[in-house]
Amino acid sequence: MKVFVFKPTNEKIGNFKIETFDDIDSAFRTFAQTRDVAPFDYLECSGRSWTVMQRENGLMLAEGRHRRTTQQTLSKSAEVVAESSPKSTSRYPALQTLSLIYRIFAYVTGAVALIIAIFGIATIKRGGGTLIIWGILGGLVGVVTNLAIAEGIKVFIAIEENTRNTSLSSSHHNERDTP
Structure with missing residues (x-):
């Protein structure tokens, strides 16, 4: 044999x-x-x-097949993740900048909506009530939309990082332990 x-x-x-x-x-x-x-x-x-x-x-x-101890496997996996862990600031800087721009737009939209609401209060006797309603509604929609887009971009970046780390960790694990 x-x-x-x-x-x-x-x-x-x-x-x-x-x-x-x-x-x-x-x-x-x-x-x-x-x-x-x-x-x-x-x-x-x-x-x-x-x-x-x-x-x-x-x-x-x-x-039978025996693997290295769990402690060794865990420490090796942690080393692989630490070595391959991307720095958020260095990965996809354009997307991170775009997320920051959307966040700034959200704050600016909120500030403009507040100014419109204050101006509407000052002109309440001359039909400013409609201006207040449209200012607040438009401001809320603008702020929520811009913040949602900014957070969505951050989530996509985080998903990519986690997927890459998981892939690297599991491929390293498979190289070591596959029979």
Whole structure:
């Protein structure tokens, strides 16, 4: 039977032959003397698998696929996210500027609506009531619309960042742990 040896990233290291599964330990030791084999590399043969484990007396085989500990995986994932985490100010500066412009327009619209309402109060005796209503309604619609657009742009930027971080994290996780 042929035994195939792989790294955790599924890169093939090599192969060797055995007669029975009882021969795998001795055949692996011979193979490991001539090849670069490390802990968590794995072997496959006829639908069975073994993982190379580091023990006090050297490298040993453990039946089945074993992954690195959860603590190591979590710390590596955090490092990948930290390394790949984009800075909001440096990603998509044009969209961030556009969001800021819409936010400024919202404040300006609110200020103009307030001025129109004050002017309407001053001219209430000459039909200023209509001016007050249109000023307040127009101002509210303008402020809400501009703020919604500004926040929508920020949400799209955040979605892109999260998608990229998740993709990088999961691709790194898959490279490390895929059998």
